[in-house]
Amino acid sequence: MxxxxxxxxxxxxxxxxxxxxxxxxxxxxxxxxxxxxxxxxxxxxxxxxxxxxxxxxxxxxxxxxxxxxxxxxxxxxxxxxxxxxxxxxxxxLRLFPDTMSTLIYLKKKDYQMGVISNGLTIKQWEKLIRLGLYHFFDEVVTSQEAGSEKPDSEIFQLALERMGCKAEESVMVGNKFSEDILGATEVGMSAILVNSELTENEKEIIEIEGLKVDVISDIGQVNTIL
Missing domain, CATH: 1.10.150.520 (DNA polymerase; domain 1)
Incomplete structure (x- = not known):
C-alpha cells in the first residue's frame, strides 16, 4: 500500500x-x-x-x-x-493545468508528499515557493544535500529516511526514465512516468526487470493510480 x-x-x-x-x-x-x-x-x-x-x-x-x-x-x-x-x-512560471488539483487530492487522501530533485537546495525551494507549492511537501531532498544525483540510490535513500517510510510504500513521480524511474525502482520504490513517452528499449527494460512503472500523459492522471 x-x-x-x-x-x-x-x-x-x-x-x-x-x-x-x-x-x-x-x-x-x-x-x-x-x-x-x-x-x-x-x-x-x-x-x-x-x-x-x-x-x-x-x-x-x-x-x-x-x-x-x-x-x-x-x-x-x-x-x-x-x-x-x-x-x-x-x-x-506556470504550473501544468492539473498540478494543483492533483496535490490537493493527494493531501486530502493523507499521503505523505516529498520532492526528490537534482539541483541546488535554495533554487529548488525558490521554485516551490514561487509556484505556491512548498506547503504541500513534508520533505524536499536535493542532490546538493545528498551529495549524489538521481539516479544514484543515495538520494532516494536519504529521501526515504527523512520521510520515515519504506521503499515499498513509496512511489516516485517524474518525467525522466533514466533518472526518476530507474533510480526509484532500483531502491524498491514503484514509479509513475509523466509527460514523457517510453522508448522501445525502456519498455524492454521494464518487462525484463519486472519494474513497477505506470505511464501517464498528464499529472492529473495520478489520481487514477493512487
Whole structure:
C-alpha cells in the first residue's frame, strides 16, 4: 500500500523546458543591447555550450560567457543578463493545468508528499515557493544535500529516511526514465512516468526487470493510480 508520494520538479510539476529557452534568449538580447559584441545566434550557441559544460544548475553561466567573449568578466552585462533572465522566467512560471488539483487530492487522501530533485537546495525551494507549492511537501531532498544525483540510490535513500517510510510504500513521480524511474525502482520504490513517452528499449527494460512503472500523459492522471 502506497503511503508516500515523491515528485520531481522540473517538467513534472511545471513546464521548465518551454520558458527556459525564452528567458535565456531574452537575457542575451538585453546583454547585446547593453554592449555584448555578438549576434543573438552566436550568443545563444555559446551559452548552450557553457550550460552543457557546467550543467543547468550552475549559477555563473553569464560570467563565463562575458569572460570568453571579452577577455574578462563584465559586471554590468552579467547583471543585465541575470535580472532579465529571472524577470522573464518568473513571468512565465506556470504550473501544468492539473498540478494543483492533483496535490490537493493527494493531501486530502493523507499521503505523505516529498520532492526528490537534482539541483541546488535554495533554487529548488525558490521554485516551490514561487509556484505556491512548498506547503504541500513534508520533505524536499536535493542532490546538493545528498551529495549524489538521481539516479544514484543515495538520494532516494536519504529521501526515504527523512520521510520515515519504506521503499515499498513509496512511489516516485517524474518525467525522466533514466533518472526518476530507474533510480526509484532500483531502491524498491514503484514509479509513475509523466509527460514523457517510453522508448522501445525502456519498455524492454521494464518487462525484463519486472519494474513497477505506470505511464501517464498528464499529472492529473495520478489520481487514477493512487
Amino acid at each position: 502506497i503511503k508516500a508520494v515523491f515528485f520531481d520538479i522540473d517538467d513534472t510539476l511545471y513546464d521548465t523546458s518551454g520558458f527556459a529557452k525564452l528567458a535565456r534568449k531574452a537575457a542575451l538580447q538585453a546583454m547585446i543591447d547593453a554592449g555584448l559584441p555578438l549576434s543573438q545566434q552566436e550568443a545563444y550557441l555559446l551559452l548552450r555550450e557553457i550550460i552543457k559544460e557546467k550543467g543547468s544548475n550552475y549559477d555563473k553561466h553569464f560570467n563565463i560567457l562575458t569572460k570568453r567573449v571579452m577577455g574578462d568578466e563584465n559586471p554590468l552585462l552579467i547583471a543585465v543578463g541575470m535580472i532579465t533572465y529571472h524577470n522573464v522566467k518568473f513571468a512565465l
